Amino acid sequence: MNEETTVTDVIDGYQVTLVWSAGLSQGGPQRLLIEPLDADNPPPGITSTVLRKVSFREWADKIRDKRQTADAVDAESLRAALADGVADNDRYLAMLSAAYVAAIDAGHKPPTKYLADLLGKSTETIRGHLWKARQRGYLEGHQGKAGGTLTAAGRALLEG
Incomplete structure (x- = not known):
């Protein structure tokens, strides 16, 4: 990505x-x-x-087809990170933020439903996780509006 x-x-x-x-x-x-x-x-x-x-x-x-193939590989990593829980799992929140931004760029509408289907969770659960990611400073954007950017803190977690 x-x-x-x-x-x-x-x-x-x-x-x-x-x-x-x-x-x-x-x-x-x-x-x-x-x-x-x-x-x-x-x-x-x-x-x-x-x-x-x-x-x-x-x-x-x-x-889009090329990137969806790459996203399928990333989906496995995201699922594995989610399996470790959400409460203190900053890496998962940063990965989810990056996946959210990628889903928007790839044209998935709504992106939260796409991620929910990908992870086998409800849309509300994914929205809650994205809210937590915003609170922790990994995703910039407005709650309730599709869109956002991965912050430097989010990128640092993914690269580290």
């Missing part, structure tokens, strides 16, 4: 690369790179036809 995700394709003699920054998969890419496949014999120029063939929606779907 902390790396850029790229998709590359070949269109009319050009290599087209789209790059999504870490945690961002909603909407279009942050970077688009179009280069000739054969630098010694490049096509005459990038035309509007080449640009129209760039399938942003298809590639965004591929990015």
Whole structure:
């Protein structure tokens, strides 16, 4: 979840690369790179036809699929952390906060229901855990509104 995700394709003699920054998969890419496949014999120029063939929606779907596979692996870690309890489990709360932000970026609506289904808990239970994460300073955002960011304290727990 902390790396850029790229998709590359070949269109009319050009290599087209789209790059999504870490945690961002909603909407279009942050970077688009179009280069000739054969630098010694490049096509005459990038035309509007080449640009129209760039399938942003298809590639965004591929990015979501790629990240959902990664999320499945992270789900196991999250479940294991939850098994250790919630009361004094700061690592679980930081992991849940990161998963919540990732669920929003991946377009899961509502993100609390997605996490509840993932963990086999009720939506209210997950909301309570997210409230606790906010209280402990791992997640910034407003209670009752989807959205938020993982704080430096949350990132430090995940990296440590």
